[in-house]
Amino acid sequence: MFNPAQIGSLKIPNRFIRSATAEFAANPDGTVIDEYYKLYTDLALGEVGLIIQGHLYIMDEGKAHDKMAGIAHDYHLDGLKRIVQSIHNTSTGSKVAAQLNHGGFHSVSKKAPSKRDEKNDRVMTEDDIENIILNFGNAALKAKQAGYDAVQIHAAHGYLVSQFLSSKLNQRTDSWGGSLENKAQILLSIYQRIRSQVGSNFPVLVKMNNSDEPHEGFPVEEAAKVAKWLAEEGLDAIEVSGLRSTRTKFEDEAYFSKNARIIKKNIGDMPLSVVGGFRSLKVIQQLHQEFADFVSICRPFIREPDLVKKFREGKEISDCISCNKCFKPPLIITCLDKEN
Ligand SMILES: Cc1cc2nc3c(=O)[nH]c(=O)nc-3n(C[C@H](O)[C@H](O)[C@H](O)COP(=O)(O)O)c2cc1C
Numbered sequence: 001m002f003n004p005a006q007i008g009s010l011k012i013p014n015r016f017i018r019s020a021t022a023e024f025a026a027n028p029d030g031t032v033i034d035e036y037y038k039l040y041t042d043l044a045l046g047e048v049g050l051i052i053q054g055h056l057y058i059m060d061e062g063k064a065h066d067k068m069a070g071i072a073h074d075y076h077l078d079g080l081k082r083i084v085q086s087i088h089n090t091s092t093g094s095k096v097a098a099q100l101n102h103g104g105f106h107s108v109s110k111k112a113p114s115k116r117d118e119k120n121d122r123v124m125t126e127d128d129i130e131n132i133i134l135n136f137g138n139a140a141l142k143a144k145q146a147g148y149d150a151v152q153i154h155a156a157h158g159y160l161v162s163q164f165l166s167s168k169l170n171q172r173t174d175s176w177g178g179s180l181e182n183k184a185q186i187l188l189s190i191y192q193r194i195r196s197q198v199g200s201n202f203p204v205l206v207k208m209n210n211s212d213e214p215h216e217g218f219p220v221e222e223a224a225k226v227a228k229w230l231a232e233e234g235l236d237a238i239e240v241s242g243l244r245s246t247r248t249k250f251e252d253e254a255y256f257s258k259n260a261r262i263i264k265k266n267i268g269d270m271p272l273s274v275v276g277g278f279r280s281l282k283v284i285q286q287l288h289q290e291f292a293d294f295v296s297i298c299r300p301f302i303r304e305p306d307l308v309k310k311f312r313e314g315k316e317i318s319d320c321i322s323c324n325k326c327f328k329p330p331l332i333i334t335c336l337d338k339e340n
């Protein structure tokens with residue numbers, strides 16, 4: 001876990017990934033505040049190999065919640081560049097990726113793939129979909145221009161792309177719904193558009209659900225097929241997550257690993273990372289030996305940004321108790337477990 005590894009053309013100093021973590025601290029216009037720079041400097045000084053920044057909205061109408069940062073306009077870029085620099089200026093060699101997102105019916109636009117019961121939702125038109133694909137591409141180009149080492153498409157956790165992938169939420173009868181090929185078309189199209197914008201050498205990643213459990217609209221067999229198609233298209237790495245992404249029961253360490261293992265069998269040499277409940281170095285190393293090229297962690301890095309360094313120096317288990325109190329920080333994402 002502590003040795004360098006590649007994702008496409010990118011050399012990463014170790015196999016620990018900081019899974020994207022919303023900072024809940026941006027200004028109303030999506031620009032970032034000064035506190036972001038210390039947050040990201042600390043993660044880099046703590047020796048995280050690849051830091052994936054909290055999700056960024058790719059267009060105003062895809063903003064998923066208050067205090068979310070954006071990468072939709074040129075005026076977003078100055079602050080984002082400073083985040084990248086604060087990571088690159090450390091001597092640890094940490095790399096940084098921008099996670100690109102559209103909230104779908106969770107966003108201000110309330111647009112959904114198909115009709116739901118919620119009264120404010122609006123069904124997306126073909127033009128809406130094409131426009132979103134273009135905006136993902138534009139945002140990826142902005143990320144490259146801002147100096148990020150990679151981009152990640154957010155296709156998990158109930159946001160827009162995962163809404164399309166799940167037959168429970170996507171009941172379209174046109175070419176964007178129905179068969180798995182149709183449901184996955186938006187993700188493949190976003191990937192292709194991004195690739196055409198950033199070129200063949202720039203790493204592009206996807207974070208995707210292992211399934212849409214507890215529903216049955218995107219079983220693991222479908223997730224494995226979509227991951228295979230992405231690998232065939234030239235995707236650089238996949239990060240496997242799930243719908244109930246932040247479980248609170250500590251005993252559930254590595255809760256998506258069973259299905260991540262199934263997905264790994266389908267994707268050839270494409271690197272895979274798995275996220276969800278990793279807390280102890282022993283489990284991390286075991287799953288790395290078995291199948292996971294990288295391991296992704298979120299909440300433990302909120303509590304201990306220097307956890308990788310501590311692991312390297314002999315610490316065995318994170319202090320994070322998975323209580324989820326950190327979702328509502330007073331200023332910027334921080335551990336709110338009072339006893340820490
Ligand atoms: C406060 C908080 C913010 C999060 N923000 C994001 C995000 O912006 N993008 C994302 O893909 N996942 C996000 N997640 C989910 C995490 O990346 C991760 O998938 C999940 O927390 C499980 O990993 P963990 O058990 O190591 O925390 C967030 C989780 C938390 C706790």
Ligand code: SF4
Pocket residue numbers: 299300302303319320321322323324325326327334335336337
């Ligand atoms: S508030 Fe709870 S879940 Fe969040 S980092 Fe602290 S201990 Fe972990």
